[in-house]
Structure formats: C-alpha cells, structure tokens
Amino acid sequence: MMSAHEKVTGMREKLIYVYCVSHKEPNFKDSDLGNSHTKIFGVRVYPICHQDLYAVVSKVSEDEFTEENLKKNLSDMKWVESNVLRHEEVIEEIMRDCTVIPFKFATIFKTEENVKALLEEHTEEFKKSLEGLEGKEEWGIKVYCNIDILKTNLIKENEEIKRMEQDIKLSSAGKAYLLMKKRDGLIESILNKKINEYGQDIFEELNALSRDTRINKLLPKEVTEQKDEMILNAAFLIDTCKIIVFIDTAIFLKEKYKDKGLNLNCTGPWPPYNFCSINPISSGRDSNLFETPKGVKKEKAI
Amino acid sequence: MAEQQLAHAIQATNLADILERVLDKGIVIAGDIKISLADVELLNIKIRLLIASVDKAMEMGINWWQQDPYLSTKAREAEIEKENASLKKRLERLEAKIKAK
Numbered sequence: 001m002m003s004a005h006e007k008v009t010g011m012r013e014k015l016i017y018v019y020c021v022s023h024k025e026p027n028f029k030d031s032d033l034g035n036s037h038t039k040i041f042g043v044r045v046y047p048i049c050h051q052d053l054y055a056v057v058s059k060v061s062e063d064e065f066t067e068e069n070l071k072k073n074l075s076d077m078k079w080v081e082s083n084v085l086r087h088e089e090v091i092e093e094i095m096r097d098c099t100v101i102p103f104k105f106a107t108i109f110k111t112e113e114n115v116k117a118l119l120e121e122h123t124e125e126f127k128k129s130l131e132g133l134e135g136k137e138e139w140g141i142k143v144y145c146n147i148d149i150l151k152t153n154l155i156k157e158n159e160e161i162k163r164m165e166q167d168i169k170l171s172s173a174g175k176a177y178l179l180m181k182k183r184d185g186l187i188e189s190i191l192n193k194k195i196n197e198y199g200q201d202i203f204e205e206l207n208a209l210s211r212d213t214r215i216n217k218l219l220p221k222e223v224t225e226q227k228d229e230m231i232l233n234a235a236f237l238i239d240t241c242k243i244i245v246f247i248d249t250a251i252f253l254k255e256k257y258k259d260k261g262l263n264l265n266c267t268g269p270w271p272p273y274n275f276c277s278i279n280p281i282s283s284g285r286d287s288n289l290f291e292t293p294k295g296v297k298k299e300k301a302i
Numbered sequence: 303m304a305e306q307q308l309a310h311a312i313q314a315t316n317l318a319d320i321l322e323r324v325l326d327k328g329i330v331i332a333g334d335i336k337i338s339l340a341d342v343e344l345l346n347i348k349i350r351l352l353i354a355s356v357d358k359a360m361e362m363g364i365n366w367w368q369q370d371p372y373l374s375t376k377a378r379e380a381e382i383e384k385e386n387a388s389l390k391k392r393l394e395r396l397e398a399k400i401k402a403k
Contacts, residue, residue, distance in 0.1 A: 109333050
C-alpha cells in the first residue's frame with residue numbers, strides 16, 4: 001500500500017496527517033475516499049494498523065505542513081478553511097461505519113513508524129475510549145437570544161415594571177429620570193434571571209437524555225455571524241437509540257422558547273470531539289453551570 | 303422526519319461550528335511537528351477571535367449583556383466619555399483654526 005501510494009503522491013508528500021483512530025478497518029468502497037474528494041481536497045486516505053487499532057491518515061506535503069510552513073499557512077484563512085473542512089469531512093466519512101476518536105487539526109507525524117508508536121503507547125486508552133463512544137453520537141446545541149424581543153416581552157409581562165412605567169408617567173421630569181434609571185436596572189436584572197432560567201431549562205431537558213455533556217465557551221458574534229447573542233453552547237453525547245427523542249425534544253424546546261426571543265440551533269451527528277480524551281478528565285457533571293459560569297472547565301487550545 | 307428539520311453537521315453549520323471543534327476540541331497528541339494554534343499573531347482575525355477571545359467570552363459568562371450599551375449604565379457612561387473626548391478634540395481643532403486666522 002505504501003509504495004503504491006508514494007507513486008501517486010510524489011516526492012514532497014512526506015508527512016503523515018492523522019485524522020482519527022478507529023477500532024476497525026474503515027470501509028473505503030467506491031474506489032477510495034481520496035477519489036471521491038479529489039476535486040475538492042485532492043487527498044487519499046488510508047489506514048495504518050497496529051494493535052487492532054486503525055489510524056486514518058493521509059500523506060501531506062512538506063510545503064504545507066513543516067513547522068515553518070504550517071505557521072505561514074495558519075495565517076491564510078482560505079488555506080485554514082479548506083484544510084479544516086477536509087479534516088472534518090474525512091472523519092465524517094470514516095464515522096459512517098466506524099466509531100472514531102477524532103484528532104485535533106494538524107496532528108502530523110514524520111513516519112508511519114511514529115504513528116504505530118503512538119498507537120502502541122496509547123493502545124489501552126484508545127481502546128477504552130472507543131469502547132465508551134461505541135453506539136453514541138455527539139450533537140451540538142447552541143442557543144441564541146434576541147435581547148429586544150425578550151426585553152419587550154418582559155416589559156409587557158412584569159407587574160413591577162408596569163407599575164414603574166405608570167409612576168414614571170405621573171412624575172415630574174427629575175423624578176421620572178431617577179425612576180427610569182431604577183427601571184432599567186430592574187429590567188437588566190430580570191433579563192439576567194430569565195436568560196439563566198431558560199438556558200438552564202433547555203440544558204437540563206437535554207442533559208436528562210444524554211450520557212455525557214460538555215458546556216463550552218460562548219462565542220462572540222464576530223465568530224458566530226449571528227445577529228443574536230449566544231447564551232448556551234453545549235455538546236451532548238447520546239445513545240444512538242435515543243437520538244430521535246433528543247431531536248424531538250430539541251424541536252419542542254425551540255418552539256417553546258421561540259416567542260421569548262430564543263433561537264435553538266441543533267447540529268449533528270458530529271465526530272465526538274468533545275468526548276474523547278486519553279488523559280481521563282474528571283467526568284463531573286455539573287448541572288448547575290448557569291449559576292457559576294466561572295466553574296466551567298476550560299479546555300485549553302493546544 | 304425530525305432529523306430533516308435539524309440538519310446534518312456539515313450542511314447546516316457555518317464554518318465557525320466546524321472551526322470550533324476541529325481547532326479547539328478533539329484529541330490532542332503531540333505529533334512530530336509542533337503547531338501552535340494559539341499563536342494569535344499569525345492567525346486571521348476570525349480564528350484569532352475564536353481561540354483567543356473565547357476566554358474573554360467565558361469571563362463574561364452569560365453576563366454578556368453587561369457589555370450591551372443599551373443595558374449597561376457603565377457602558378453608557380463610557381460611551382458618553384468617548385463622545386466628550388471627541389467633541390473636546392473637535393473644539394480644540396476649531397479654536398486652533400480661529401486663532402490661525
């Protein structure tokens with residue numbers, strides 16, 4: 001396999017990019033994955049087997065992936081985008097009939113021997129992790145909040161605010177100003193409370209259907225490109241047999257909170273990026289993260 | 303049926319969804335090539351935001367609305383200060399112009 005591959009890929013394709021590790025040989029029918037993606041990514045993917053584990057890899061060019069060149073390429077958004085998409089697509093393809101442990105972007109080895117050494121070193125951890133992930137899927141839930149809608153609803157519904165509005169109308173300009181300040185403070189604190197309450201409710205409904213959960217950092221608008229603010233970013237690991245119920249619940253929650261200005265976005269199935277680790281992390285399931293966002297476990301980027 | 307309403311990962315998600323997972327999650331193995339995704343100097347604005355400012359977003363927790371100028375008095379005060387400063391500068395420029403004449 002190796003020699004045939006080298007013929008195709010040429011001289012500079014010397015580095016080995018690892019996408020994921022699987023417990024069985026990926027099924028590359030329809031010629032191979034590489035061919036079906038040639039037009040987009042021009043990549044041939046093959047497995048390296050050791051200790052009944054399969055590292056799914058492709059040869060990549062030193063022009064792109066040596067330390068120095070990688071640094072340069074990381075500042076090129078186009079390059080990053082197409083390579084990140086390739087990373088994701090390859091893993092999703094393998095995922096269709098294998099349980100996978102997805103690797104982080106750009107995990108590169110110099111030789112196949114080194115990849116085998118990696119499989120050797122972590123044999124037990126990989127196998128244990130794959131066992132734990134078998135028959136489960138990762139789904140993502142992001143909740144966005146349109147603050148204007150939520151605020152308008154609150155002002156309409158809240159008795160205390162309504163009373164204050166009345167008082168403001170009947171007061172002199174100076175007093176009205178002070179009352180307005182007070183009212184704004186009250187609105188802010190109620191908004192705060194409501195968002196916590198709604199977010200907590202959504203999280204707990206879905207958490208109850210899941211094997212495991214991660215609450216992730218909220219992403220700013222510049223990244224999400226949504227007009228509304230993100231108020232919940234979570235990943236759920238769900239038994240395959242419960243996926244339908246999970247999705248139905250997500251749809252139910254989306255409807256439930258629509259009029260309140262919330263938008264729930266559900267995606268999946270994802271490679272279990274959020275639920276694989278060879279350094280077993282504490283699996284403490286803190287369901288009260290909304291009260292203490294600071295307590296959320298931070299996963300450091302490389 | 304239900305699954306059609308909520309679309310599949312790659313189709314329905316924007317690039318940010320994928321970047322978030324591929325760059326920030328997944329198993330971390332020290333390969334033969336060192337890579338520093340956190341090297342913000344080198345990264346495009348979008349990825350920089352994704353990796354660097356998530357910590358900021360995190361610090362904000364879900365109290366992000368404190369940053370919303372319409373809701374936060376502090377932010378409003380800061381805005382007024384900004385406006386004051388720019389008005390002052392304008393005034394100084396105008397005064398200088400008058401003097402020059």
